[in-house]
Amino acid sequence: MPVELTPSTARLALGAGRTSFAAAWLQPQLAGRLFGLRRAAQTDVALPFLMRLFAIRDGALGLITLLAPAERRKQVLAVGVVVDAADLAAAVLMAKDRRVPRATAVMSALAAGFAVALGVFALRD
Numbered sequence: 398m399p400v401e402l403t404p405s406t407a408r409l410a411l412g413a414g415r416t417s418f419a420a421a422w423l424q425p426q427l428a429g430r431l432f433g434l435r436r437a438a439q440t441d442v443a444l445p446f447l448m449r450l451f452a453i454r455d456g457a458l459g460l461i462t463l464l465a466p467a468e469r470r471k472q473v474l475a476v477g478v479v480v481d482a483a484d485l486a487a488a489v490l491m492a493k494d495r496r497v498p499r500a501t502a503v504m505s506a507l508a509a510g511f512a513v514a515l516g517v518f519a520l521r522d
Contacts, residue, residue, distance in 0.1 A: 404522030408474065411515045412462035415477075419456025422449045433501035454480075471520060478516040485509035 421428035492502035
């Protein structure tokens with residue numbers, strides 16, 4: 398049975414998705430491999446550190462998206478849209494630079510773009 402996408406369900410989906418990504422903090426190399434960074438996940442010592450920074454940031458954004466009181470939700474969602482738009486820009490630059498696998502850049506851009514779309518839609522509430 399499909400769930401109707403309303404601004405409220407978009408906010409919940411965005412918050413839940415971000416919060417679940419915080420699990421990457423525990424397994425940063427696995428998360429890197431899931432994003433297509435196979436070679437880097439095995440050899441780059443900075444990858445686990447950077448993945449953990451990203452994971453905890455996303456987890457915090459997810460929790461505040463889910464727990465913000467009604468009068469603060471629009472502000473929280475707007476901050477999330479700005480962060481996601483910056484992530485989208487970073488993915489585009491990453492694709493242009495060609496220093497990461499194309500699949501990684503595309504997956505990152507799609508994830509960030511989807512988050513921007515959900516955030517903007519949730520702001521309609």
